[in-house]
Amino acid sequence: GGLDCSISFVSHVLGKVCVHGRQKEILSVLVPRLTALTQSDCIWQRICWRLVECVPERWLEAVLLGFVQRAPGADVLSRLLGNLVVKNKKAQFVMTQKVLLLQYGHTTEVLQNLLGYLSLDSMRRALLIKVLQDLLETWGSSSAVKHSPPEQQHYISRAILICLSLLKEPEIESCRQELLTSMMEGVKCHLDSNLPQIRRQGMVVAESISSRINTDGPVLKFQYEEDDETRELKSLLVQTPPSSAVPSPLDNEKEEAGLPSVPETDKRSPAAAAMKPGEESDAELDSDDDLIPYDMSEDKELTTKAPLYIRDCMEVLTGSGSEDVDRWEAAVKVLESLIRKNPAATKEVSVELAKILLHLEEKTCLEGFVELRQRAQVAVLTTDPVPVAKFLTSQFYSLNYSLRQRMDILDVLVLAAQELSCPKSHRKTKHSSAQTSCIQVLPGSDSSKDWRTVVDERIKSKTRRFATGRSQVEPVSGPNEFNAVAGHFFFPLLQQFDRPLTTFDLLGEDHLVLGRLVHTLAALMYLAVNTVAVTAMGKALLEFVWVLRFHTDSYVRQGLLSCISSMLLSVPAERLLEDMTEELLETQSWLGDVVEKDPDGDCRRLALHNLLLMENLKKKLSTVPS
Amino acid sequence: MARPPPDPQFILRGTGAAVHTLHFSCRGQELDVPTLFSGSENGLIHVWNLKTRRVDTALDGHGRKSVYCMETMGARDKLLSQGRDQRICLWDLAEGRTSVTDFVFTENVGFCRCSLLQVAQGRWLMAMASKALEEVQVLELPSKTSVCTLKPEVGAKLGMPMCLKLWQLSSDSQPLLLAGYEDGSVVLWNLSMGKALSRLGCHQEPVMSLDFDSEKARGISGSSEKVLSIWSLNEQQNLQVYKTHNLVNAGISDITIRPDRKILATAGWDHRIRIFGWKKLKPLAVLDYHTATVHCVSFSDHKSLSERLLAAGSKDHRISIWSIYTDT
Numbered sequence: 023g024g025l026d027c028s029i030s031f032v033s034h035v036l037g038k039v040c041v042h043g044r045q046k047e048i049l050s051v052l053v054p055r056l057t058a059l060t061q062s063d064c065i066w067q068r069i070c071w072r073l074v075e076c077v078p079e080r081w082l083e084a085v086l087l088g089f090v091q092r093a094p095g096a097d098v099l100s101r102l103l104g105n106l107v108v109k110n111k112k113a114q115f116v117m118t119q120k121v122l123l124l125q126y127g128h129t130t131e132v133l134q135n136l137l138g139y140l141s142l143d144s145m146r147r148a149l150l151i152k153v154l155q156d157l158l159e160t161w162g163s164s165s166a167v168k169h170s171p172p173e174q175q176h177y178i179s180r181a182i183l184i185c186l187s188l189l190k191e192p193e194i195e196s197c198r199q200e201l202l203t204s205m206m207e208g209v210k211c212h213l214d215s216n217l218p219q220i221r222r223q224g225m226v227v228a229e230s231i232s233s234r235i236n237t238d239g240p241v242l243k244f245q246y247e248e249d250d251e252t253r254e255l256k257s258l259l260v261q262t263p264p265s266s267a268v269p270s271p272l273d274n275e276k277e278e279a280g281l282p283s284v285p286e287t288d289k290r291s292p293a294a295a296a297m298k299p300g301e302e303s304d305a306e307l308d309s310d311d312d313l314i315p316y317d318m319s320e321d322k323e324l325t326t327k328a329p330l331y332i333r334d335c336m337e338v339l340t341g342s343g344s345e346d347v348d349r350w351e352a353a354v355k356v357l358e359s360l361i362r363k364n365p366a367a368t369k370e371v372s373v374e375l376a377k378i379l380l381h382l383e384e385k386t387c388l389e390g391f392v393e394l395r396q397r398a399q400v401a402v403l404t405t406d407p408v409p410v411a412k413f414l415t416s417q418f419y420s421l422n423y424s425l426r427q428r429m430d431i432l433d434v435l436v437l438a439a440q441e442l443s444c445p446k447s448h449r450k451t452k453h454s455s456a457q458t459s460c461i462q463v464l465p466g467s468d469s470s471k472d473w474r475t476v477v478d479e480r481i482k483s484k485t486r487r488f489a490t491g492r493s494q495v496e497p498v499s500g501p502n503e504f505n506a507v508a509g510h511f512f513f514p515l516l517q518q519f520d521r522p523l524t525t526f527d528l529l530g531e532d533h534l535v536l537g538r539l540v541h542t543l544a545a546l547m548y549l550a551v552n553t554v555a556v557t558a559m560g561k562a563l564l565e566f567v568w569v570l571r572f573h574t575d576s577y578v579r580q581g582l583l584s585c586i587s588s589m590l591l592s593v594p595a596e597r598l599l600e601d602m603t604e605e606l607l608e609t610q611s612w613l614g615d616v617v618e619k620d621p622d623g624d625c626r627r628l629a630l631h632n633l634l635l636m637e638n639l640k641k642k643l644s645t646v647p648s
Numbered sequence: 649m650a651r652p653p654p655d656p657q658f659i660l661r662g663t664g665a666a667v668h669t670l671h672f673s674c675r676g677q678e679l680d681v682p683t684l685f686s687g688s689e690n691g692l693i694h695v696w697n698l699k700t701r702r703v704d705t706a707l708d709g710h711g712r713k714s715v716y717c718m719e720t721m722g723a724r725d726k727l728l729s730q731g732r733d734q735r736i737c738l739w740d741l742a743e744g745r746t747s748v749t750d751f752v753f754t755e756n757v758g759f760c761r762c763s764l765l766q767v768a769q770g771r772w773l774m775a776m777a778s779k780a781l782e783e784v785q786v787l788e789l790p791s792k793t794s795v796c797t798l799k800p801e802v803g804a805k806l807g808m809p810m811c812l813k814l815w816q817l818s819s820d821s822q823p824l825l826l827a828g829y830e831d832g833s834v835v836l837w838n839l840s841m842g843k844a845l846s847r848l849g850c851h852q853e854p855v856m857s858l859d860f861d862s863e864k865a866r867g868i869s870g871s872s873e874k875v876l877s878i879w880s881l882n883e884q885q886n887l888q889v890y891k892t893h894n895l896v897n898a899g900i901s902d903i904t905i906r907p908d909r910k911i912l913a914t915a916g917w918d919h920r921i922r923i924f925g926w927k928k929l930k931p932l933a934v935l936d937y938h939t940a941t942v943h944c945v946s947f948s949d950h951k952s953l954s955e956r957l958l959a960a961g962s963k964d965h966r967i968s969i970w971s972i973y974t975d976t
Contacts, residue, residue, distance in 0.1 A: 313910065313911065313925050313930075313932055313973055314650075314651075314932075315650060315930065315931065315932045315933065316650055316651050316652065316653040316654070316932065316933040316934075317650035317651060317652050317653060318650075318653070318931060318933065318934045320653075320934070320936065321896055321920065321934040321936075322896060323896050323897055324897045324918045324919075
């Protein structure tokens with residue numbers, strides 16, 4: 023104590039040892055001792071400083087490095103070294119340039135120590151700023167980014183971040199502009215790089231710089247994936263001794279950075295759990311033992327597909343497929359509409375289809391089967407009248423048909439004739455009324471009543487028309503389709519009525535059918551008004567009536583009288599008088615007989631009607647100048 | 649996004665005729681093989697081995713007339729089968745035997761499936777439609793003595809009994825019978841008095857099938873129309889309609905509630921099996937595999953919950969086995 027001893031020898035020794043690579047051994051003993059000694063004792067501090075100062079320059083680097091590495095903290099280093107870095111040029115060079123820029127193998131603690139050391143004294147702080155600038159310059163140089171190893175760049179980034187954390191607000195304020203410039207340049211170089219690591223580092227550093235220089239206002243924000251490196255870098259911004267009044271940048275980072283790590287994991291888990299809560303909440307709402315329903319969107323009504331083509335229909339109807347009754351039913355229901363929609367297709371198969379329909383029997387208890395069949399038959403007949411009429415009329419006189427079937431034929435012929443003779447505009451309404459005025463199955467006098475009313479109406483309308491003139495609007499006219507085919511409907515029916523077959527004898531037992539035939543002929547006659555064949559038809563009919571006029575069955579006789587009425591109404595008056603005068607006279611006398619002597623009231627009435635008609639006819643003709 | 653309905657676990661083929669009835673017997677000893685009994689229209693009862701999924705034996709006891717009901721009496725080697733030959737046969741299947749030990753001649757030509765209830769060890773009650781049109785007869789087995797005959801009152805116009813269910817609330821309480829009739833009503837009968845306790849008209853068409861949950865005192869019935877009717881039994885032993893459920897397509901041939909009372913299955917004429925939750929009749933799944941009407945559905949009685957199965961027999965000669973909602 024009190025001696026002014028020279029430590030230079032010790033320094034020499036120290037330096038020599040360190041240079042020879044024995045830093046560790048000697049400093050591992052020395053530094054802790056010195057740390058302890060210099061803790062509170064100023065004298066020891068000065069001794070320490072002297073010690074280091076006296077180390078010859080050529081060995082100073084080794085010693086300094088050793089100290090920096092060994093020192094447990096920046097403040098210890100500060101105690102040990104004092105302002106050496108300011109006083110000693112070599113020291114300064116080592117500390118501010120060499121360690122930071124020329125070497126990059128040191129750990130983060132070393133950097134922390136060093137830079138912390140620089141920050142702890144006001145004299146040294148200037149150096150710190152300079153250091154930062156140098157670092158940024160290197161960081162921002164594109165050649166450095168391209169050519170220096172990533173480890174070095176990482177090292178520099180770390181150093182920058184530590185500096186940033188150590189610097190105070192005003193200091194940063196002072197060099198703001200430079201910082202900004204360097205940052206911009208640096209960011210550009212870093213983002214250009216192909217290595218994602220470099221890019222990330224650049225982004226982190228830039229963000230940090232930006233956050234420090236723009237504490238208020240928008241900061242630079244990058245989106246990058248967090249990894250250990252970035253996290254480590256960011257953690258450097260926080261200094262454990264909160265000497266600087268900067269708020270923990272780490273928190274700021276979290277708010278401002280692109281994808282903070284913790285919220286990311288949070289996001290991922292909700293996404294994964296989204297399925298489960300959805301289902302669970304469903305189940306909870308229903309509180310049904312959390313049984314999750316399956317997709318039931320395929321559960322629809324079973325509908326049998328009706329056939330779309332006529333040939334398919336035919337197949338279904340003729341098929342032995344007794345299994346698919348649903349399909350059969352669907353086919354029956356849809357047949358009429360198919361026929362009407364596809365006249366061309368129907369014409370190809372018309373006769374066959376008519377045959378199928380004629381023989382079609384009810385397989386299941388289908389509502390309205392009879393009507394459906396009849397309508398389909400009418401549809402076929404109207405679509406392709408000539409061949410189908412030929413077929414039907416021939417079948418009428420064929421063997422092995424039931425009475426029901428023969429009468430069906432007649433009904434169908436009349437309905438079809440009605441449809442064909444009706445102008446198209448009226449047909450639509452006729453269809454709906456056809457449902458109600460459909461010829462009944464029962465062989466009652468119903469059908470004759472229908473026609474009677476029609477005939478009566480016609481008579482009335484005819485007489486009235488003379489009195490009142492044309493009070494009705496002219497309906498839209500179109501060609502009479504029945505014209506072409508009337509003969510085909512009519513004449514074949516007349517041809518074979520007197521030829522008995524084994525199962526069918528019109529003139530014998532089957533007078534029911536005969537009655538229906540006669541009524542049918544009357545209807546056809548009536549509908550044949552304005553056709554070309556009407557006169558021929560009239561003649562033939564009159565002959566037919568003449569043969570049968572004394573038939574015993576009153577239904578037949580009524581039919582015959584309706585025939586006369588139809589004839590008188592349909593055949594133009596001139597033709598009647600010119601071509602059929604004798605027959606008419608004979609008929610007139612017969613009618614007079616009927617009026618007086620016929621036992622059946624209806625017959626008498628009808629005969630009277632006919633006589634009236636004939637009278638009217640004569641009057642009409644006599645008024646017209648010949 | 650709901651999952652698509654599951655596929656059947658496997659299909660049993662080889663019955664050669666429409667399958668009318670199914671019965672599982674999987675609750676046996678360790679070495680016993682899980683078995684499924686199936687009765688078909690050709691009069692054969694096939695004993696399916698569910699491990700190998702093949703037929704072990706075929707029992708022919710109904711003279712080639714359709715078998716439409718089957719039950720096991722206790723163990724799997726005692727089988728009861730009902731056929732259109734007007735007989736209910738009791739089989740002894742132990743140790744590989746396939747013989748009819750006894751039979752009951754029902755004199756009934758209808759389709760009403762009989763119902764079996766074990767009232768004591770070795771004693772069973774069996775309800776079946778009897779000779780007269782509207783009557784149900786209850787026999788005790790194996791003694792074959794008649795316990796009672798349940799005749800509806802004159803003018804009730806119930807028609808034929810269509811389906812029966814014997815049940816008792818606990819092993820010492822009175823056994824009761826629920827019967828669904830041709831006119832669409834379900835009647836609750838008291839066996840000891842031979843009287844009807846309650847009648848509920850729940851369908852417009854004949855009741856095709858019914859099942860009852862004695863715990864909740866609630867039952868479900870299906871008919872040839874589009875409505876499933878759920879009714880409950882209150883303390884006064886009166887039946888009331890609890891709920892109805894409309895189906896997409898008409899016609900139910902069979903309904904069965906799973907033994908754990910969590911779900912139920914219906915066999916439909918529209919070829920589909922529907923699964924509902926039993927608590928609130930929430931539709932859970934529609935299983936669409938069969939190509940003809942499904943005649944019967946049955947749940948298995950496996951001890952282990954995860955192995956439980958649902959079997960469905962159809963007119964297309966196939967039996968589909970499903971594993972559905974086994975984890976609850």
